Amino acid sequence: MSSYSPAETAEKSGFSIDTLRYYEKIGLLSDIARNASGRRVFSDDDLAWLGLLRCLRETGMPIAEMLRYSELARSRGDTVQERLELLQDHDRRVEERIAMLREQQKHIKWKISLYRDTVRGAASA
Amino acid sequence: MSSYSPAETAEKSGFSIDTLRYYEKIGLLSDIARNASGRRVFSDDDLAWLGLLRCLRETGMPIAEMLRYSELARSRGDTVQERLELLQDHDRRVEERIAMLREQQKHIKWKISLYRDTVRGAASA
DNA sequence: CTGCGACCTGGAGCGCGCTCCAGGTCAAGC
DNA sequence: GCTTGACCTGGAGCGCGCTCCAGGTCGCAG
Numbered sequence: 325m326s327s328y329s330p331a332e333t334a335e336k337s338g339f340s341i342d343t344l345r346y347y348e349k350i351g352l353l354s355d356i357a358r359n360a361s362g363r364r365v366f367s368d369d370d371l372a373w374l375g376l377l378r379c380l381r382e383t384g385m386p387i388a389e390m391l392r393y394s395e396l397a398r399s400r401g402d403t404v405q406e407r408l409e410l411l412q413d414h415d416r417r418v419e420e421r422i423a424m425l426r427e428q429q430k431h432i433k434w435k436i437s438l439y440r441d442t443v444r445g446a447a448s449a
Numbered sequence: 450m451s452s453y454s455p456a457e458t459a460e461k462s463g464f465s466i467d468t469l470r471y472y473e474k475i476g477l478l479s480d481i482a483r484n485a486s487g488r489r490v491f492s493d494d495d496l497a498w499l500g501l502l503r504c505l506r507e508t509g510m511p512i513a514e515m516l517r518y519s520e521l522a523r524s525r526g527d528t529v530q531e532r533l534e535l536l537q538d539h540d541r542r543v544e545e546r547i548a549m550l551r552e553q554q555k556h557i558k559w560k561i562s563l564y565r566d567t568v569r570g571a572a573s574a
Numbered sequence: 575c576t577g578c579g580a581c582c583t584g585g586a587g588c589g590c591g592c593t594c595c596a597g598g599t600c601a602a603g604c
Numbered sequence: 605g606c607t608t609g610a611c612c613t614g615g616a617g618c619g620c621g622c623t624c625c626a627g628g629t630c631g632c633a634g
Contacts, residue, residue, distance in 0.1 A: 330611070341611085342593055349614095361600050363611055379556045382549065387591070408564035415557050422550050424507065425543055431504045432540050439533040455581070466581085467623055474584095486630050488581055512621070575634105582629070592618085599612070604605105 326368045327357075333366040337374040344374075350387070352377060352394050383418045451493045452482075458491040462499040469499075475512070477502060477519050508543045 334341045344364075347353045353373070357365040366374075380390050393410055396403040459466045469489075472478045478498070482490040491499075505515050518535055521528040 340593080343591085345612090346592065361611085363600090376556070376560065379553045381591095383553045383557070404564055404567050408561060408568060411557055411561050411564065415554065415561060418550055418554050418557070422547055422554075425547050425550075428504045428508045429540065429543050429547075431501070432508065432536055432543070435501065436533060436536050436540060439529050439536065442529050443533060465623080468621085470582090471622065486581085488630085506621095578631100578633085580630090583627090585625090587624070588622085590620090594617070595615090597613090600610095602608090604607085 328366040328371065330364050330366070333364075333371065333374070336371055338378055339374065347377070350391065352387070352390055354394070354398055380414065383414070384421065385414055389414075453491040453496065455489050455491070458489075458496065458499070461496055463503055464499065472502070475516065477512070477515055479519070479523055505539065508539070509546065510539055514539075 328336065330341050330344060333339075334344060337344070339347070344353070348356055348364075353370070356370060357367065359365050377390060377394075380393070381387075389410070393407060396407050396410070453461065455466050455469060458464075459469060462469070464472070469478070473481055473489075478495070481495060482492065484490050502515060502519075505518070506512075514535070518532060521532050521535070
Protein backbone atom coordinates (compact mmCIF):
# COMPACT_ATOMS: atom_id res chain seq x y z
CA MET A 325 0.00 0.00 0.00
CA SER A 326 1.35 3.37 -0.95
CA SER A 327 -1.58 5.59 -1.71
CA TYR A 328 -3.96 7.12 0.74
CA SER A 329 -7.35 8.81 0.74
CA PRO A 330 -7.73 12.25 2.29
CA ALA A 331 -9.27 10.67 5.38
CA GLU A 332 -6.40 8.21 5.82
CA THR A 333 -3.88 10.95 5.25
CA ALA A 334 -5.53 13.16 7.82
CA GLU A 335 -5.38 10.34 10.31
CA LYS A 336 -1.76 9.44 9.61
CA SER A 337 -0.45 12.98 9.37
CA GLY A 338 -2.37 14.48 12.25
CA PHE A 339 -3.65 17.35 10.09
CA SER A 340 -7.38 17.70 9.49
CA ILE A 341 -8.74 17.22 5.97
CA ASP A 342 -9.54 20.91 5.89
CA THR A 343 -5.96 21.74 6.81
CA LEU A 344 -4.64 19.44 4.08
CA ARG A 345 -6.78 21.27 1.54
CA TYR A 346 -5.68 24.60 2.95
CA TYR A 347 -2.01 23.60 2.74
CA GLU A 348 -2.44 22.58 -0.86
CA LYS A 349 -4.25 25.84 -1.62
CA ILE A 350 -1.51 28.05 -0.21
CA GLY A 351 1.26 26.01 -1.79
CA LEU A 352 2.71 23.99 1.06
CA LEU A 353 1.68 20.86 -0.79
CA SER A 354 2.12 20.66 -4.50
CA ASP A 355 1.44 18.13 -7.19
CA ILE A 356 -0.90 16.07 -5.07
CA ALA A 357 -2.22 13.37 -7.41
CA ARG A 358 -5.91 13.08 -8.24
CA ASN A 359 -7.90 10.05 -9.29
CA ALA A 360 -10.29 9.93 -12.25
CA SER A 361 -13.04 11.69 -10.36
CA GLY A 362 -10.86 14.50 -9.08
CA ARG A 363 -10.20 13.28 -5.57
CA ARG A 364 -6.83 13.63 -3.91
CA VAL A 365 -4.57 10.60 -3.68
CA PHE A 366 -1.64 10.95 -1.31
CA SER A 367 1.57 8.96 -1.68
CA ASP A 368 4.17 7.82 0.86
CA ASP A 369 6.32 10.74 -0.22
CA ASP A 370 3.46 13.13 0.51
CA LEU A 371 3.14 11.56 3.92
CA ALA A 372 6.83 11.99 4.63
CA TRP A 373 6.61 15.62 3.56
CA LEU A 374 3.58 16.11 5.79
CA GLY A 375 5.58 14.59 8.63
CA LEU A 376 8.24 17.22 8.18
CA LEU A 377 5.65 19.99 7.91
CA ARG A 378 4.07 18.77 11.11
CA CYS A 379 7.39 18.80 12.86
CA LEU A 380 8.18 22.32 11.71
CA ARG A 381 4.71 23.55 12.64
CA GLU A 382 4.78 22.00 16.11
CA THR A 383 8.14 23.54 16.81
CA GLY A 384 6.66 26.92 16.00
CA MET A 385 7.78 27.70 12.47
CA PRO A 386 5.38 30.23 10.92
CA ILE A 387 3.58 29.18 7.77
CA ALA A 388 5.31 31.88 5.73
CA GLU A 389 8.66 30.29 6.46
CA MET A 390 7.46 26.77 5.75
CA LEU A 391 6.29 28.17 2.45
CA ARG A 392 9.73 29.49 1.72
CA TYR A 393 11.19 26.11 2.60
CA SER A 394 8.80 24.23 0.36
CA GLU A 395 9.49 26.58 -2.51
CA LEU A 396 13.18 25.82 -2.10
CA ALA A 397 12.41 22.11 -1.91
CA ARG A 398 10.47 22.10 -5.13
CA SER A 399 12.76 24.46 -6.99
CA ARG A 400 14.71 23.05 -9.93
CA GLY A 401 18.03 24.56 -8.91
CA ASP A 402 20.39 23.49 -6.15
CA THR A 403 18.90 24.89 -2.98
CA VAL A 404 20.34 22.41 -0.52
CA GLN A 405 22.58 25.00 1.06
CA GLU A 406 19.68 27.39 1.62
CA ARG A 407 17.47 24.67 3.00
CA LEU A 408 20.25 23.60 5.31
CA GLU A 409 20.64 27.14 6.61
CA LEU A 410 16.93 27.56 7.05
CA LEU A 411 16.69 24.39 9.12
CA GLN A 412 19.77 25.27 11.13
CA ASP A 413 18.30 28.68 11.96
CA HIS A 414 15.10 27.03 12.98
CA ASP A 415 16.92 24.48 15.09
CA ARG A 416 18.67 27.32 16.89
CA ARG A 417 15.35 29.00 17.59
CA VAL A 418 13.95 25.75 18.98
CA GLU A 419 16.98 25.50 21.23
CA GLU A 420 16.43 29.06 22.44
CA ARG A 421 12.79 28.40 23.02
CA ILE A 422 13.57 25.36 25.16
CA ALA A 423 16.08 27.39 27.17
CA MET A 424 13.52 30.14 27.68
CA LEU A 425 10.89 27.67 28.82
CA ARG A 426 13.34 26.12 31.30
CA GLU A 427 14.18 29.58 32.61
CA GLN A 428 10.57 30.62 33.06
CA GLN A 429 9.80 27.26 34.58
CA LYS A 430 12.09 28.20 37.46
CA HIS A 431 9.86 31.16 38.23
CA ILE A 432 6.79 28.92 38.20
CA LYS A 433 8.42 26.30 40.40
CA TRP A 434 9.48 28.96 42.85
CA LYS A 435 5.90 30.22 43.03
CA ILE A 436 4.70 26.64 43.50
CA SER A 437 7.11 26.16 46.38
CA LEU A 438 5.75 29.32 48.02
CA TYR A 439 2.22 27.97 47.80
CA ARG A 440 3.36 24.62 49.13
CA ASP A 441 4.90 26.30 52.15
CA THR A 442 1.67 28.16 52.73
CA VAL A 443 -0.37 24.97 52.54
CA ARG A 444 2.00 23.19 54.93
CA GLY A 445 2.02 26.16 57.28
CA ALA A 446 -1.78 26.23 57.40
CA ALA A 447 -1.95 22.48 58.01
CA SER A 448 0.47 22.64 60.96
CA ALA A 449 -1.16 25.71 62.50
CA MET B 450 10.94 54.74 44.05
CA SER B 451 7.97 52.46 44.02
CA SER B 452 5.51 53.90 41.59
CA TYR B 453 5.71 53.85 37.84
CA SER B 454 4.11 55.55 34.89
CA PRO B 455 2.51 53.46 32.15
CA ALA B 456 5.57 54.00 29.96
CA GLU B 457 7.99 52.88 32.67
CA THR B 458 5.81 49.91 33.46
CA ALA B 459 5.68 48.89 29.84
CA GLU B 460 9.42 49.07 29.65
CA LYS B 461 10.01 47.13 32.85
CA SER B 462 7.33 44.49 32.30
CA GLY B 463 7.88 43.94 28.61
CA PHE B 464 4.20 44.43 27.82
CA SER B 465 3.16 47.30 25.59
CA ILE B 466 1.08 50.13 27.05
CA ASP B 467 -1.83 48.93 24.95
CA THR B 468 -1.47 45.46 26.36
CA LEU B 469 -1.40 46.81 29.91
CA ARG B 470 -4.66 48.66 29.25
CA TYR B 471 -6.10 45.57 27.63
CA TYR B 472 -5.12 43.40 30.60
CA GLU B 473 -6.76 45.83 32.98
CA LYS B 474 -9.88 45.92 30.83
CA ILE B 475 -10.32 42.13 30.78
CA GLY B 476 -9.56 41.76 34.47
CA LEU B 477 -6.01 40.40 34.56
CA LEU B 478 -5.00 43.56 36.40
CA SER B 479 -7.23 44.98 39.05
CA ASP B 480 -7.13 47.92 41.38
CA ILE B 481 -4.48 49.76 39.45
CA ALA B 482 -4.10 53.10 41.22
CA ARG B 483 -4.82 56.38 39.45
CA ASN B 484 -3.43 59.82 40.11
CA ALA B 485 -5.52 63.00 40.40
CA SER B 486 -5.88 63.35 36.66
CA GLY B 487 -6.94 59.77 36.06
CA ARG B 488 -3.66 58.30 34.88
CA ARG B 489 -2.48 54.88 35.92
CA VAL B 490 0.15 54.57 38.62
CA PHE B 491 1.75 51.13 38.93
CA SER B 492 3.32 49.86 42.16
CA ASP B 493 6.11 47.36 42.80
CA ASP B 494 3.42 44.81 43.59
CA ASP B 495 1.82 45.45 40.22
CA LEU B 496 5.20 44.93 38.60
CA ALA B 497 5.71 41.65 40.41
CA TRP B 498 2.28 40.50 39.30
CA LEU B 499 3.07 41.53 35.74
CA GLY B 500 6.26 39.52 35.99
CA LEU B 501 4.26 36.44 36.84
CA LEU B 502 1.75 37.13 34.07
CA ARG B 503 4.59 37.49 31.62
CA CYS B 504 6.08 34.22 32.71
CA LEU B 505 2.75 32.38 32.37
CA ARG B 506 2.10 33.98 28.98
CA GLU B 507 5.52 33.15 27.60
CA THR B 508 5.19 29.56 28.69
CA GLY B 509 1.96 29.37 26.72
CA MET B 510 -0.81 29.71 29.27
CA PRO B 511 -3.97 30.95 27.51
CA ILE B 512 -5.43 34.23 28.73
CA ALA B 513 -8.61 32.50 29.90
CA GLU B 514 -6.59 30.45 32.36
CA MET B 515 -4.54 33.40 33.55
CA LEU B 516 -7.87 35.06 34.18
CA ARG B 517 -8.99 32.15 36.30
CA TYR B 518 -5.72 32.35 38.21
CA SER B 519 -6.04 36.04 38.85
CA GLU B 520 -9.60 35.64 40.01
CA LEU B 521 -8.38 33.07 42.53
CA ALA B 522 -5.56 35.37 43.55
CA ARG B 523 -7.86 38.27 44.27
CA SER B 524 -10.61 36.23 45.87
CA ARG B 525 -11.29 36.77 49.56
CA GLY B 526 -11.40 33.07 50.42
CA ASP B 527 -8.54 30.62 50.76
CA THR B 528 -7.67 29.63 47.23
CA VAL B 529 -4.05 28.68 47.79
CA GLN B 530 -4.74 25.01 47.13
CA GLU B 531 -6.46 25.78 43.82
CA ARG B 532 -3.75 28.17 42.73
CA LEU B 533 -1.14 25.57 43.62
CA GLU B 534 -2.91 22.97 41.50
CA LEU B 535 -3.31 25.34 38.60
CA LEU B 536 0.39 26.16 38.59
CA GLN B 537 1.36 22.52 39.00
CA ASP B 538 -0.80 21.59 36.02
CA HIS B 539 0.78 24.33 34.03
CA ASP B 540 4.26 23.28 35.07
CA ARG B 541 3.50 19.78 33.86
CA ARG B 542 2.35 21.12 30.50
CA VAL B 543 5.53 23.16 30.18
CA GLU B 544 7.50 19.99 30.89
CA GLU B 545 5.58 18.13 28.21
CA ARG B 546 6.08 20.94 25.76
CA ILE B 547 9.83 20.88 26.33
CA ALA B 548 9.88 17.11 25.85
CA MET B 549 7.90 17.46 22.63
CA LEU B 550 10.23 20.13 21.31
CA ARG B 551 13.25 17.94 22.09
CA GLU B 552 11.62 15.04 20.30
CA GLN B 553 10.76 17.03 17.18
CA GLN B 554 14.19 18.58 17.26
CA LYS B 555 15.61 15.12 16.57
CA HIS B 556 13.68 15.01 13.32
CA ILE B 557 15.02 18.42 12.33
CA LYS B 558 18.58 17.52 13.22
CA TRP B 559 18.29 14.31 11.22
CA LYS B 560 17.11 16.31 8.23
CA ILE B 561 19.97 18.76 8.74
CA SER B 562 22.46 15.91 8.75
CA LEU B 563 21.04 14.64 5.46
CA TYR B 564 21.54 18.05 3.90
CA ARG B 565 25.05 18.25 5.30
CA ASP B 566 25.91 14.92 3.73
CA THR B 567 24.57 16.18 0.43
CA VAL B 568 26.63 19.35 0.63
CA ARG B 569 29.78 17.39 1.52
CA GLY B 570 29.12 14.86 -1.23
CA ALA B 571 28.74 17.62 -3.80
CA ALA B 572 31.94 19.31 -2.61
CA SER B 573 34.01 16.14 -2.89
CA ALA B 574 32.53 15.17 -6.25
C1' DC C 575 -1.52 81.48 26.87
C1' DT C 576 0.04 78.24 23.48
C1' DG C 577 1.90 74.06 22.23
C1' DC C 578 3.36 69.62 23.10
C1' DG C 579 3.45 65.06 24.58
C1' DA C 580 2.05 61.53 27.63
C1' DC C 581 -1.86 59.81 28.86
C1' DC C 582 -7.15 58.70 28.75
C1' DT C 583 -11.59 56.11 26.59
C1' DG C 584 -14.48 53.02 23.71
C1' DG C 585 -14.39 50.56 19.97
C1' DA C 586 -12.74 49.00 15.41
C1' DG C 587 -9.26 46.35 13.00
C1' DC C 588 -5.68 42.98 12.23
C1' DG C 589 -2.68 38.74 11.46
C1' DC C 590 -2.45 34.08 11.97
C1' DG C 591 -3.97 29.56 11.14
C1' DC C 592 -7.17 27.29 10.50
C1' DT C 593 -12.43 25.76 10.35
C1' DC C 594 -16.87 25.74 8.57
C1' DC C 595 -20.41 26.14 5.09
C1' DA C 596 -23.33 25.78 0.86
C1' DG C 597 -23.87 23.61 -3.03
C1' DG C 598 -22.23 20.11 -6.07
C1' DT C 599 -20.06 15.43 -7.98
C1' DC C 600 -19.32 10.71 -8.04
C1' DA C 601 -19.13 5.46 -6.80
C1' DA C 602 -20.88 1.86 -4.29
C1' DG C 603 -24.64 -0.61 -1.94
C1' DC C 604 -29.40 -1.68 -1.49
C1' DG D 605 -32.81 3.96 -9.86
C1' DC D 606 -32.00 6.02 -5.31
C1' DT D 607 -29.59 6.96 -1.28
C1' DT D 608 -25.57 7.59 1.16
C1' DG D 609 -21.32 9.30 2.25
C1' DA D 610 -16.78 10.63 1.16
C1' DC D 611 -15.08 13.90 -1.36
C1' DC D 612 -14.86 18.44 -4.26
C1' DT D 613 -14.81 24.01 -4.68
C1' DG D 614 -14.70 28.95 -3.46
C1' DG D 615 -15.28 31.74 -0.01
C1' DA D 616 -16.95 33.32 4.55
C1' DG D 617 -16.17 33.09 9.49
C1' DC D 618 -13.78 32.38 13.79
C1' DG D 619 -10.82 32.58 18.12
C1' DC D 620 -6.97 34.47 20.03
C1' DG D 621 -4.28 38.18 21.54
C1' DC D 622 -3.32 42.00 20.83
C1' DT D 623 -2.83 46.76 18.18
C1' DC D 624 -4.43 50.88 16.36
C1' DC D 625 -7.40 54.87 15.99
C1' DA D 626 -10.19 59.13 16.82
C1' DG D 627 -11.14 62.34 19.78
C1' DG D 628 -10.34 64.22 24.27
C1' DT D 629 -7.89 65.74 28.88
C1' DC D 630 -4.17 67.10 31.49
C1' DG D 631 0.32 69.45 33.14
C1' DC D 632 4.42 71.55 32.16
C1' DA D 633 7.99 74.44 29.01
C1' DG D 634 8.75 78.39 26.45
